[in-house]
Amino acid sequence: MTTRLDLSDLRLFLHVAETGSITAGAGRSHLALASASARIRSMEDALGVALLLRERRGVQLTEAGRALLHHARTVHQQMDRMRDELSEYAHGLKGHIRLLGNTAAISEFLPDALGAFLAKNPYIDIDLEERLSHEIVQAIVDGVADIGIVADSVPTGSLETISFRQDRLVAVLPRKHALARRKALQFAELMDKNFIGLSNGSALQEHLAGHALRAGKRLQYRVRLRSFDGICRMVERDVGIAVIPETAALRCKKNMEINCIPLSDPWAKRQLLICVRSREELPGHTRQLLEQLTELK
Structure with missing residues (x-):
C-alpha cells in the first residue's frame, strides 16, 4: 500500500513538533483543533505507527515521530530552495x-x-x-x-x-x-x-x-x-x-x-x-x- 503525506500534513506536523502542542500547532497552521487532530491521526494510520505521545501538558515525539520530523524539515528546506531558484521566473511563488x-x-x-x-x-x-x-x-x-x-x-x-x-x-x-x-x-x-x-x-x-x-x-x-x-x-x-x-x-x-x-x-x-x-x-x-x-x- 502506498502511503501519501502532502506538504500541508508535513507542515502541520512540523508546527506541532516545534510547539509541543497540537493546539498550538493547529493555530500556526490556521486549522481548527479538531481538524488538526484528525489529520495527525490520519498520518499515524497511514504510516501504521504512533508519531506522538499525548500527555496532559502537550505532546512528545516518538522515535518514529523524530524520524518523520527530520524528513519533514528536509522536504521544507528543499521547497524553500526551489522557491528561491524559481522566483525570478515565477514571481507568484x-x-x-x-x-x-x-x-x-x-x-x-x-x-x-x-x-x-x-x-x-x-x-x-x-x-x-x-x-x-x-x-x-x-x-x-x-x-x-x-x-x-x-x-x-x-x-x-x-x-x-x-x-x-x-x-x-x-x-x-x-x-x-x-x-x-x-x-x-x-x-x-x-x-x-x-x-x-x-x-x-x-x-x-x-x-x-x-x-x-x-x-x-x-x-x-x-x-x-x-x-x-x-x-x-x-x-x-x-x-x-x-x-x-x-x-x-x-x-x-x-x-x-x-x-x-x-x-x-x-x-x-x-x-x-x-x-x-x-x-x-x-x-x-x-x-x-x-x-x-x-x-x-
Whole structure:
C-alpha cells in the first residue's frame, strides 16, 4: 500500500513538533483543533505507527515521530530552495524565512531592518518569533528556523555566528528614586523591589527570573505590559522599577521623568550574535536577509 503525506500534513506536523502542542500547532497552521487532530491521526494510520505521545501538558515525539520530523524539515528546506531558484521566473511563488530572536533583537533592532527588507522583497514572507537564546540555538541546530539572534552568553556549538549588536540591560527608575543617582547597580540590589515587566512568555522576563532564582529570589511584578514604552510610563509614575535594554530606556528617557542606571553584573552586558547552521546551505533569499542584517552593525 502506498502511503501519501502532502506538504500541508508535513507542515502541520512540523508546527506541532516545534510547539509541543497540537493546539498550538493547529493555530500556526490556521486549522481548527479538531481538524488538526484528525489529520495527525490520519498520518499515524497511514504510516501504521504512533508519531506522538499525548500527555496532559502537550505532546512528545516518538522515535518514529523524530524520524518523520527530520524528513519533514528536509522536504521544507528543499521547497524553500526551489522557491528561491524559481522566483525570478515565477514571481507568484512566495519565499519563507524563519527567524528567531530574543526580546532585545525583536523589539529594538529588527523592526527597521525587516521593514526595509520586506519592502524591497514583496515575494518573501518572514515568520518571526521570540524565544530564549538557548532555545533559539537548539532550533537552529534542529533546522526548525533559518536564522537566530542570540546573546553571546549561550554556547552556540558548531553553528556559524556573526556579531550583530551590543545589548546592555539597565535599571529604569523614577528620577526621584533613592537609587536613581547611582552610576551603576547590581541586580541583587533590585530583586526585593516591585517590578514592572513584559507580558508572560517574554524571553527577557524569563532571563531575569532565571538570574533571580539562582540568587534564591523571586521577582515581584505589580503589572506586566506589552511594550517598553508602557513599562517606562509605569516606572515614571512610581509604580515600580524595571530592567530593560538600554536602547529602549534611552529612547523613553527623552520624554519621561526616568533615569537609566547600568547593571554591573557581567551577564547584563551582552553581544548579540546572528547564528545559522551554514551560510552556504541557506536559500538565496535567506542569505540576502543575512547580508542585510550584517551590514547594519
